[in-house]
Amino acid sequence: MEKEKLLMTPGPTMIPPRVLEVMRRQIIHHRTKEFEAIFDGLEEDLKFVFQTKNPVLVLASSGTGGMEAAVVNLFSPGDTVLAISVGNFGDRFADIAKTFGLNVKKLAVNWGEAVNVNDVKKILDEDVDNEIKAILVTHNETSTGVTNDIEAIGKLTKDTKRLLVVDAISSLGGLELQMDNWGLDVVVTGSQKALMAPPGLAFVGLSDKAWDAVENSKLPKFYWDFKKYKKGLMKAGENPPYTPAITIMMAQAEALKMIKEEGLENVYARHKKLALATQAGVKALGLELLPNQDVSSYIITAVKAPEGIDIAKVIKTLNLKYDIMITGGQKDLKGKIFRIGHCGYTDGLDLIKTFAALEYALSDAGYKVEMGVSVGAVQKALQ
Amino acid sequence: MEKEKLLMTPGPTMIPPRVLEVMRRQIIHHRTKEFEAIFDGLEEDLKFVFQTKNPVLVLASSGTGGMEAAVVNLFSPGDTVLAISVGNFGDRFADIAKTFGLNVKKLAVNWGEAVNVNDVKKILDEDVDNEIKAILVTHNETSTGVTNDIEAIGKLTKDTKRLLVVDAISSLGGLELQMDNWGLDVVVTGSQKALMAPPGLAFVGLSDKAWDAVENSKLPKFYWDFKKYKKGLMKAGENPPYTPAITIMMAQAEALKMIKEEGLENVYARHKKLALATQAGVKALGLELLPNQDVSSYIITAVKAPEGIDIAKVIKTLNLKYDIMITGGQKDLKGKIFRIGHCGYTDGLDLIKTFAALEYALSDAGYKVEMGVSVGAVQKALQ
Structure with a gap:
């Protein structure tokens, strides 16, 4: 489907x-x-x-x-x-x-x-x-x-x-x-x-x-x-x-x-909350942000690709198998990072769904993931 | 309504x-x-x-x-x-x-x-x-x-x-x-x-x-x-x-x-037919084209405003009373012409409707119109 x-x-x-x-x-x-x-x-x-x-x-x-x-x-x-x-x-x-x-x-x-x-x-x-x-x-x-x-x-x-x-x-x-x-x-x-x-x-x-x-x-x-x-x-x-x-x-x-x-302050707060939850999910997966946490964007989170994993394949799996689009790196960062956007018309459940699919896709690509580990972390951060 | x-x-x-x-x-x-x-x-x-x-x-x-x-x-x-x-x-x-x-x-x-x-x-x-x-x-x-x-x-x-x-x-x-x-x-x-x-x-x-x-x-x-x-x-x-x-x-x-x-040739032919019908309607109203007929556009017909008639009012009436938008002249032609577009997603009945409303609006503005005269001419030209 x-x-x-x-x-x-x-x-x-x-x-x-x-x-x-x-x-x-x-x-x-x-x-x-x-x-x-x-x-x-x-x-x-x-x-x-x-x-x-x-x-x-x-x-x-x-x-x-x-x-x-x-x-x-x-x-x-x-x-x-x-x-x-x-x-x-x-x-x-x-x-x-x-x-x-x-x-x-x-x-x-x-x-x-x-x-x-x-x-x-x-x-x-x-x-x-x-x-x-x-x-x-x-x-x-x-x-x-x-x-x-x-x-x-x-x-x-x-x-x-x-x-x-x-x-x-x-x-x-x-x-x-x-x-x-x-x-x-x-x-x-x-x-x-x-x-x-x-x-x-x-x-x-x-x-x-x-x-x-x-x-x-x-x-x-x-x-x-x-x-x-x-x-x-x-x-x-x-x-x-x-x-x-x-x-x-x-x-x-x-x-x-x-x-x-919604209120401009609430919109800002939603973006911040989604970003912090994304960071929590990334950490739970044992992955690292590209930037230092204090300058990591509330709009889009850039994550270092795990060693030895074909990240382009992970992104493709998310897209073709789970109908969720995240993106890879540009220019010199191609193949080295992936990026999860959480900007605009996006809520917590969108993010949870994304991490669930990401766990599957990372696992498919050979990265060791305990199912639910990042989803739970995202859920907690959003609570 | x-x-x-x-x-x-x-x-x-x-x-x-x-x-x-x-x-x-x-x-x-x-x-x-x-x-x-x-x-x-x-x-x-x-x-x-x-x-x-x-x-x-x-x-x-x-x-x-x-x-x-x-x-x-x-x-x-x-x-x-x-x-x-x-x-x-x-x-x-x-x-x-x-x-x-x-x-x-x-x-x-x-x-x-x-x-x-x-x-x-x-x-x-x-x-x-x-x-x-x-x-x-x-x-x-x-x-x-x-x-x-x-x-x-x-x-x-x-x-x-x-x-x-x-x-x-x-x-x-x-x-x-x-x-x-x-x-x-x-x-x-x-x-x-x-x-x-x-x-x-x-x-x-x-x-x-x-x-x-x-x-x-x-x-x-x-x-x-x-x-x-x-x-x-x-x-x-x-x-x-x-x-x-x-x-x-x-x-x-x-x-x-x-x-x-529709076919490109048919699309061209439709535009031409609508333009010629517009010209016929204009003539039946006793009005004159701005350009010579041989260079008059098949996209939009520019018509000289009748002497002594407030053409801006006519255009406004069409818009507000009949929900049909035609346009006036630009720059030096402001107040001197009106323009009927017949371009793109437009058919003969759109044009007939426009001329019916135009007859009302011209008449309201004091121009002598025998009801149906241009509509009939447009109908004939389209037949």
Whole structure:
């Protein structure tokens, strides 16, 4: 019997049936009062999850498009930025900046580590001529299951001219993030992770300081031109400037209602609880986290593959035999780790089910598992 | 009683229930065999509607994103292009090219006219040094209801080094377009018009000549980088490079199946028949087309507003009282025309219904209408 696939992946994540029902609706036109009402509600709720007073722009693109949009709207060729990379997506942000002619100073750490905020402070302190205009950083790095301390980095840039540009694609709506209070200047996220909607939308919030930078940016842009999107927000019937991904916006509006109903604090607490339970299950299996526990992500847990076990086979068994998707490592970590996502529309029983299947699959692959050992540990941690 | 809105608009257009059912499905992951099968089917059917042997790239963006992607992938700063504009979307293509530092020679005609192919020929003939690297042109201009003769323009560039870049956003899948046979080098379209899917996807086809230009292009690109998308197509599990708009791709795959089932020739014939019936209805109302009949679009019909009638009110009445959306004019044509779309998932009875409501609404606004006069004309034309 084939069951609906349970995605315990870093994204896309499962979509709540309530949100899927919205997707089923006939399309509406985007230059109508009906759409405007949906857009206004979406905008209001996006501000809420971003924890910002400023408008949040809605782009029809994947999250990577939102990262590119941030770069081309904030900077001019030759501008210097500090790109902090703790994994694949941090590398991507640095690559985007390089592609558009920025002078990229890269602070990279070993995969599995978070950035040491003191290292960032030191680099900024040594930059006496204020060459570094901005920091680009990933909040939650899905490739390594590591969360960076964005609040602490925010303290370094908050009352300075420097901008803090945060890739919060996999974190926003799952990990605490207070855009305005923490002094984050640009926050980019996507629809398909903690925000529980289908992929296809990127969201970008900007501080007043970031909007000033937009005014001075000289990189060419058309589709990504934030000023056009902002103008649209101010003028009824012109948001966004190009035909928006209407259906996904309607779905996202519904998913954000669910987040508000659950309560943002409760959503964060659920993600934390699931993560700690995952860690307990991993430990009970005699396995090790890739990162140190104190920086291990509440969105996705990266686990070292047991010695001598073909982890790709384990992941495949979970998928084909038990209809549960977890993922392997990317780039250098391929074959060396597996990753369990617990983000968005996921609860404790999803996790228990995942560990039950993982026990079977690990056992099939030759790893010695006492049945129920990790399931029990997860259950206890969730109790 | 409020009925579901009937969109007789240039896009988004109505989505077939079969396609909406697909949207209701739970999300699947994009790095799976299941998704690969959907993607391969989509790719095959896109090649079919594009009438090309080459891959068609799938971008998570609106159609405008596809236009920008074409520009940044084909050209280098300072390259000269001839931008043909017969309306709002032709202007947009020229603006995008200017934004990215191209030297844009613009051939603009009065709104409501198609480009005279001899004028294009003359400009190319005079360009003895082959400065003009490419022509940018709109196939079907929705703002004015005009179709350009792309096949004829193709003959001017086919066996030359020049590229022909076609915005077929509102035409592809509704108007005949033979990418390879006509020598079109780049064809851009979107999901939400004749292709009967929700907005959020752009599709770009490239000829071998266009792929050569991509190799030489120096404009920076990351999200739009065609080479990455092409690489993804060649390598299982890496298409597309960034999280795609999975749900809309599944919907588009379903909608393309419907087009294949109806038969491309039949789809073209239906669009033509609906357009000619619309023209008959307009004439029966004593109204005039904006363009000459021989260039009037089979996708959308632009009609001059009757003297002394508040056409915005007529459009509003259709929308609020009869739940049918037609649209007004853009920019300089605001208040001067109205436009009836007959594109995508639309049949004769939709059109008859629209004319019945239009008769009421025009009459309400003070225009003398003998009830049934246009409806009868439309019926006859459709018979």
